[in-house]
Amino acid sequence: MISRYEAAKNVFVDSIDVDDYIELKTSESVYKQLEHSISKPLKMILLFGKPGTGKSILLNRIQNRLKHQKEIHYFETPTLQEKEFFYKLFKVLTKKELPDNTEVNFFTLIDFCKSLRGKREIIILLDEAQMYSSEMMEKIRLLSDTRTIKFVIALHKTVDEDLIAKEHFQTRIWDSIELKNSPHADLSRYIHKKLLKKNYFEIANSIKNSDMKLIHKFTDGNFRECNKLMYTIFEICEYYDEYEKSKINYNRLPRRIIEMAALKLGYINV
Amino acid sequence: MYDITPLEAEWKEYNSKRKKPFYMVSIIIMIISASIYFLDYKDLKVVKSYYVKIVDKLKSYGQNDNNCSTDNNNSIVKKPLTIEGSKNIKIDNKNSYPMDADDVYNDEKEKIKPKQIINFEIKDGNDIEVLKEIEARFNAAPDSDDSIFLAQEYFKKEDYKKSAYWSLKTNKINGFIEESWIIFAKSKVKLGQKNEAINLLSQYIKKTGSEKAKKLLKKIKQN
Numbered sequence: 001m002i003s004r005y006e007a008a009k010n011v012f013v014d015s016i017d018v019d020d021y022i023e024l025k026t027s028e029s030v031y032k033q034l035e036h037s038i039s040k041p042l043k044m045i046l047l048f049g050k051p052g053t054g055k056s057i058l059l060n061r062i063q064n065r066l067k068h069q070k071e072i073h074y075f076e077t078p079t080l081q082e083k084e085f086f087y088k089l090f091k092v093l094t095k096k097e098l099p100d101n102t103e104v105n106f107f108t109l110i111d112f113c114k115s116l117r118g119k120r121e122i123i124i125l126l127d128e129a130q131m132y133s134s135e136m137m138e139k140i141r142l143l144s145d146t147r148t149i150k151f152v153i154a155l156h157k158t159v160d161e162d163l164i165a166k167e168h169f170q171t172r173i174w175d176s177i178e179l180k181n182s183p184h185a186d187l188s189r190y191i192h193k194k195l196l197k198k199n200y201f202e203i204a205n206s207i208k209n210s211d212m213k214l215i216h217k218f219t220d221g222n223f224r225e226c227n228k229l230m231y232t233i234f235e236i237c238e239y240y241d242e243y244e245k246s247k248i249n250y251n252r253l254p255r256r257i258i259e260m261a262a263l264k265l266g267y268i269n270v
Numbered sequence: 271m272y273d274i275t276p277l278e279a280e281w282k283e284y285n286s287k288r289k290k291p292f293y294m295v296s297i298i299i300m301i302i303s304a305s306i307y308f309l310d311y312k313d314l315k316v317v318k319s320y321y322v323k324i325v326d327k328l329k330s331y332g333q334n335d336n337n338c339s340t341d342n343n344n345s346i347v348k349k350p351l352t353i354e355g356s357k358n359i360k361i362d363n364k365n366s367y368p369m370d371a372d373d374v375y376n377d378e379k380e381k382i383k384p385k386q387i388i389n390f391e392i393k394d395g396n397d398i399e400v401l402k403e404i405e406a407r408f409n410a411a412p413d414s415d416d417s418i419f420l421a422q423e424y425f426k427k428e429d430y431k432k433s434a435y436w437s438l439k440t441n442k443i444n445g446f447i448e449e450s451w452i453i454f455a456k457s458k459v460k461l462g463q464k465n466e467a468i469n470l471l472s473q474y475i476k477k478t479g480s481e482k483a484k485k486l487l488k489k490i491k492q493n
Contacts, residue, residue, distance in 0.1 A: 259281055259285070260278070260280075263281055264277055270284045
């Protein structure tokens with residue numbers, strides 16, 4: 001039988017699984033914004049934010065929600081090779097496998113897309129788009145110009161990546177949505193809801209508001225960092241639960257453990 | 271599961287470093303508080319000692335000249351006083367009340383302001399209005415301090431009938447005020463009621479064994 005803390009720890013394993021999605025006020029408003037943007041006749045939509053602000057799970061969720069209404073596809077892993085990317089795209093457009101020893105001709109693909117205009121509207125959700133090369137991005141732009149494919153480009157928000165965005169897409173019809181780190185109240189809800197979703201009521205209750213504030217302080221409201229911290233916290237709790245029960249308070253998550261986890265992850269230093 | 275001991279050690283170090291500023295601030299606050307406390311205490315002691323001196327002097331002044339009375343708590347009774355023949359009062363630096371304490375305690379001029387503590391209202395000894403005022407006050411709220419004061423004042427004015435009356439009033443309120451019995455006996459003698467005075471004093475001596483009363487009784491008996 002796994003210990004309660006081991007189970008709680010696994011709740012915070014970073015994932016983009018839709019089942020793990022937690023509805024929060026801020027994320028819900030971003031979701032609605034994105035859904036609305038997709039419904040507009042835009043060629044490209046930029047979704048940007050710091051790593052860990054929930055871009056991937058948002059794309060995943062929107063794909064999951066709209067998949068029965070629209071032709072929507074989620075390109076999770078960036079395809080660094082052009083060849084592979086066009087192969088994937090060919091499969092989406094034609095719903096067929098590419099014959100062996102053949103390559104997709106980009107201009108033929110553009111023509112094919114043009115031929116589909118008005119007949120189909122395909123939405124491609126491109127995650128981690130900052131990893132695509134400039135050339136690739138330029139081709140993506142040309143594809144979007146056919147108005148058959150609508151791209152949702154998810155980018156990390158850094159100076160360089162902003163430059164890429166500016167260079168390639170500034171002149172296009174844009175809608176940009178920014179994802180930000182969550183405020184304290186949202187992060188609190190996120191942690192509690194995650195635990196309650198898996199029925200860990202006691203553990204959820206043992207994390208008090210002051211603990212949440214401390215967690216928010218260490219993670220700056222970033223979901224990925226929060227997941228890492230919570231995972232480490234429960235990992236330490238798991239150890240104490242198994243070997244040194246006197247050092248753990250089941251009714252109240254000790255501040256010491258939060259700080260130990262923060263030390264381990266380098267949020268604070270001696 | 272990883273080894274938690276180094277992490278615990280790291281946390282202990284972190285915790286002690288984090289608390290260091292708090293300890294420092296606490297120590298500084300304690301030092302400042304202690305300094306303030308001791309400085310204040312020292313000042314208080316100085317003030318208190320002067321206050322005690324002043325009260326002692328007032329007491330002695332009151333006892334010597336019967337012009338100032340104090341209550342049981344040594345606090346100054348704020349009432350108008352009549353100093354009769356004030357010109358004849360000999361100012362003795364050791365025993366008399368320093369009318370201006372600043373002259374005596376120049377170095378503590380700012381800290382001690384006896385004028386603010388003692389509310390003397392010096393009236394002319396012949397001002398009968400004052401006595402009437404006190405009589406009215408007594409009638410409204412009988413107080414042995416007022417009646418003994420009136421007895422003393424009327425005795426000084428040689429109005430022995432009134433001094434006997436007010437000392438009797440005092441005795442009815444409080445039968446253990448020596449001064450009242452003495453004035454009463456003296457007044458009776460002055461009124462020619464020597465036997466009555468002897469009887470009263472003898473009774474009082476039996477009750478209290480007062481030395482002052484004994485001396486007076488002896489004096490009366492010897493004429």
